[in-house]
Amino acid sequence: MRDQTQTIHHPAQRNSPPIIEVDRVNLWYGDTHALKDVSFDLHPQEILAFIGPSGCGKSTALKCLNRMHDDTRGVRITGTIRMDGADIQGADIDPPLHRRKFGWVAQKPNPFPTTVFENVAYAARLHGLTASKADLAAHVEDCLRRAMLWDEVKDDLHGIAGTDLSGGQQQRLCIARALGTKPDVLLMDEPTGSIDPIATARIEELLLTLRQDHSVVIVTHSMMQARRIADRVAYFHLGALVEIGPTELMFESPRDRRVADFIAGKFG
Numbered sequence: 001m002r003d004q005t006q007t008i009h010h011p012a013q014r015n016s017p018p019i020i021e022v023d024r025v026n027l028w029y030g031d032t033h034a035l036k037d038v039s040f041d042l043h044p045q046e047i048l049a050f051i052g053p054s055g056c057g058k059s060t061a062l063k064c065l066n067r068m069h070d071d072t073r074g075v076r077i078t079g080t081i082r083m084d085g086a087d088i089q090g091a092d093i094d095p096p097l098h099r100r101k102f103g104w105v106a107q108k109p110n111p112f113p114t115t116v117f118e119n120v121a122y123a124a125r126l127h128g129l130t131a132s133k134a135d136l137a138a139h140v141e142d143c144l145r146r147a148m149l150w151d152e153v154k155d156d157l158h159g160i161a162g163t164d165l166s167g168g169q170q171q172r173l174c175i176a177r178a179l180g181t182k183p184d185v186l187l188m189d190e191p192t193g194s195i196d197p198i199a200t201a202r203i204e205e206l207l208l209t210l211r212q213d214h215s216v217v218i219v220t221h222s223m224m225q226a227r228r229i230a231d232r233v234a235y236f237h238l239g240a241l242v243e244i245g246p247t248e249l250m251f252e253s254p255r256d257r258r259v260a261d262f263i264a265g266k267f268g
Ligand SMILES: Nc1ncnc2c1ncn2[C@@H]1O[C@H](COP(=O)(O)OP(=O)(O)OP(=O)(O)O)[C@@H](O)[C@H]1O
Pocket: 029, 032, 034, 052, 053, 054, 055, 056, 057, 058, 059, 060, 061, 072
């Protein structure tokens, strides 16, 4: 259970301007109306959790933020998403540059079949984010430290393959890799959905630390997880964002009956 101090000092309650504003977004996959008039904002240094029954649009909403739907055939989107005040669909936005502001972490750890060092160095090298070999090494170390993996891999960075690590370590490696582009926002689609409880606890601890420098949007099926780590929770139902609010409020006194029933485990 989070302490009072954390709740009181939550940044979204301090009127910090949002980094992302989503305004009446609708999305169709062909004839499937997957998002219906979805609006929410995301603040710096907050963890926002998306919860709701299967197929209600959580992953779809997550992918809108970094324009991951750009290459999916048959997708149509209306509404506006602004990041730092600029329309992310605007003519002046370079999609690859926009995407680089986000780190993506999937449910199943998916390290590259190469060394731990190369997994993390890849993006920085690709985008020329570091000036020298020493810079790159320092950047890789920083990402691995921030992903709480450094101590476990530092002795064999160039030997051990990412795919040889344990499941929990692989997921922390994927988080380190996601930090590689120096993103503002981390998007996580059930990041602990396929790892054990101890590894999950480490990742939750890690997310609470990363929140100091990043906004995090996490899709989770675990109500306990949302309660433990999220500053705010958004509840989706059949493509609509039904209710969003501070975590304690959402769990203790939701306004919408569907949220109360879902949290109580009556469906889902
Ligand atoms: N690429 C796609 N093409 C067609 N329909 C899709 C596609 N991706 C998702 N959908 C449909 O859009 C709706 C929302 O799916 P989405 O994956 O966003 O839900 P979700 O809440 O994340 O579900 P889950 O909790 O099961 O992961 C569902 O009806 C799904 O079948």
